[in-house]
Amino acid sequence: MCTVTYVPQKKGFILTSNRDEAPHRSPREITEKNMYGQGTLFPRDTEAGGTWIATSDKNRVVCLLNGAFRYHRHDPPYRKSRGLILLEAFEYQALADFAKNYDFCKIEPFTLILCEQMALTELRWDGTRRHVKVLDPQEKHLWASATLYSPKVIQKRKQWFKAWQNQVVQAGPPQIMDFHRNAGEGDAWNDVVMNRGGFVQTVSITQIINDYSEIRMDYYDLVNDNFKQAKITLEGEVVESN
Numbered sequence: 001m002c003t004v005t006y007v008p009q010k011k012g013f014i015l016t017s018n019r020d021e022a023p024h025r026s027p028r029e030i031t032e033k034n035m036y037g038q039g040t041l042f043p044r045d046t047e048a049g050g051t052w053i054a055t056s057d058k059n060r061v062v063c064l065l066n067g068a069f070r071y072h073r074h075d076p077p078y079r080k081s082r083g084l085i086l087l088e089a090f091e092y093q094a095l096a097d098f099a100k101n102y103d104f105c106k107i108e109p110f111t112l113i114l115c116e117q118m119a120l121t122e123l124r125w126d127g128t129r130r131h132v133k134v135l136d137p138q139e140k141h142l143w144a145s146a147t148l149y150s151p152k153v154i155q156k157r158k159q160w161f162k163a164w165q166n167q168v169v170q171a172g173p174p175q176i177m178d179f180h181r182n183a184g185e186g187d188a189w190n191d192v193v194m195n196r197g198g199f200v201q202t203v204s205i206t207q208i209i210n211d212y213s214e215i216r217m218d219y220y221d222l223v224n225d226n227f228k229q230a231k232i233t234l235e236g237e238v239v240e241s242n
Helices: 082-091 095-101 151-167 173-182
Strands: 003-008 013-021 031-035 038-042 053-056 060-066 110-116 119-125 130-135 141-144 200-210 214-221 226-233 238-241
Touching: 003 110, 003 173, 013 053, 013 060, 013 110, 013 173, 038 082, 038 226, 053 082, 053 200, 060 082, 082 095, 082 110, 095 110, 095 119, 095 130, 141 151, 151 173, 173 200, 173 214
Parallel strands: none
Antiparallel strands: 003 013, 003 141, 013 200, 031 038, 038 053, 053 060, 060 110, 110 119, 119 130, 200 214, 214 226, 226 238
16 A cells, blocks of 8 residues: 555546556455445555455545655554545544554554545554644645655655646546556655565555545456446445456
8 A cells, every 4th residue: 555646637536546566466356345334435445454444435435655754663463454444434423533543653653644524634653652644635646655665765756746736737537547656766665656576566656546426446456457447426435347
């Protein structure tokens, strides 16, 4: 769960996530499930059963990155997978309640991007404290995993993102996807689509397009060269899936 961008549109926003993980943990399908009284869409992790990105008919999007502010030592046992905690966020009356009240004790550090209605919030758990930051939903944002990338490399990603913004006339789904597929300097270790000897690599790109009337999830499975798409209305009806 490595590189995430948020790009506002005239109506709504687009959130795109490159997942950097061991290839065997990459699903082929989008899961469509009624959960906590909400219609939800998410790709389900094949190992832990959670996810790194999900959306629901309550106009919510939640996206996970491993790590908080800096690299941390993996120190199990942990109480619960971070991907399962992401799904439990949908149980709360509002994502703000989840960010304030969920017990993150004995959970490995993470960053969560929370989108609800027209609000955008960044939640970081450093293993000891939660850090909640309200962001401007009319601004573009980029995040990268602190467990895979040094502060220097994360800053370089932000520079690539800024340069891309200066180059594109229209920042719609195809243009954003082009950034997520091609941004970098030819360094397989650190480009936005990365590969570290096949042990960790960019296994998928998930793009959520929310226009406040329906939400579309495009899922590009890079391991199996497979594409899936699903749409959900804000009443919870899946209107298209293939």
